Amino acid sequence: MQTKPTDEDCCDPPILVVNNLSVIRSGKIVLKDVDLTVHKGEFIGIVGPNGSGKSTLLLSLLGVIKPHKGSISIYGDVPNPRNFFGRIGWVSQAASYLPRQVKLTVRELVRLGTVSGKNIFSWSDGSNDKVSQAIKMVGLEDVENLDVSRLSGGQRQRAVIARALATEAEFILLDEPLVGMDRDARNSLLKLLDQLCHDAGKTILMVSHDLTAIRQTAHRMIFLEEKIRFDGPTNLFPELEALAELRGITPVHESPVNFQTVPRSEEVKT
Ligand SMILES: Nc1ncnc2c1ncn2[C@@H]1O[C@H](COP(=O)(O)OP(=O)(O)OP(=O)(O)O)[C@@H](O)[C@H]1O
Ligand SMILES: [Mg+2]
Secondary structure (H helix, E strand, O other): OOOOOOOOOOOOOOOEEEEEEEEEEOOEEEEEEEEEEEOOOOEEEEEOOOOOOHHHHHHHHOOOOOOOEEEEEEOOEOOOHHHHHOOEEEEEHHHHOOOOOOOOEHHHHHHHOOOOOOOOOOOOOOHHHHHHHHHHHOOOHHHOOOEHHHOOHHHHHHHHHHHHHHOOOOEEEEEOOOOOOOHHHHHHHHHHHHHHHHOOOOEEEEEOOEHHHHHHHOOEEEEEEOEEEEEEEHHHOOOHHHHHHHOOOOOOOOOOOOOOOOOOOOEOOO
16 A cells, blocks of 8 residues: 655655554454554654563564554555565564574674575675675674674674665664663664664664663654554653553552652663
């Protein structure tokens, strides 16, 4: 389905339009009446408690889970897992946990991103250049011939991102890419994603529990809990008390008058 740009979108049509999406898993409504429009070059952070449907939304966008109701249009088409080798890149936390038995160098792993039905028996179609460029973009040139199992968690995550970049994906979906990373690795990954967005014109949709990190980087934030409860510029993202209200949670205890300095966790928890 081709979607038309609205009046306020000056030129390009959106790359993603989700209309009234509902998804049922194991007989239970997981997503309900979700509307979402994404334009090229946006960096969007999705947060929400455990089980609130964040991964389900990404899997629906990839065409892995079918909607119960509503529609998804991505680059003017219904989602199709075959798009994995097209304009959409997918990076999940699990993707960086490669089985120990798998012996692959960084370069080989990234090269897998360029393998498609067309070139499975031949890599002479320029894919070597794409691989080198992707490795350079994530700053792993020094370790490109090392076995992936010897990398740190942060480096491995970069390698998985490079694999997505090698497909020349324009739209990158990341599900919890920061889990298990130390502060430096996390900061440098966020910087990389920011550069990919600003300098390479990528569009990024990132799910994370790390509210502080995602707020530093994303331009737009979505709070998802079955429905989208907030969608707007990052600087307008509500504080935790207001979030609790959005979620319909009322305070259990009345706050004593001068009990205002309790450190607040920035993690979004159930
Ligand atoms: N494979 C599955 N089959 C059936 N139900 C599932 C499956 N995976 C998840 N669910 C259910 O769908 C709901 C949403 O799960 P989802 O994984 O999308 O949440 P999430 O927001 O990504 O959570 P988390 O922050 O823990 O990753 C949950 O109630 C979960 O139990
Ligand atoms: Mg999830």
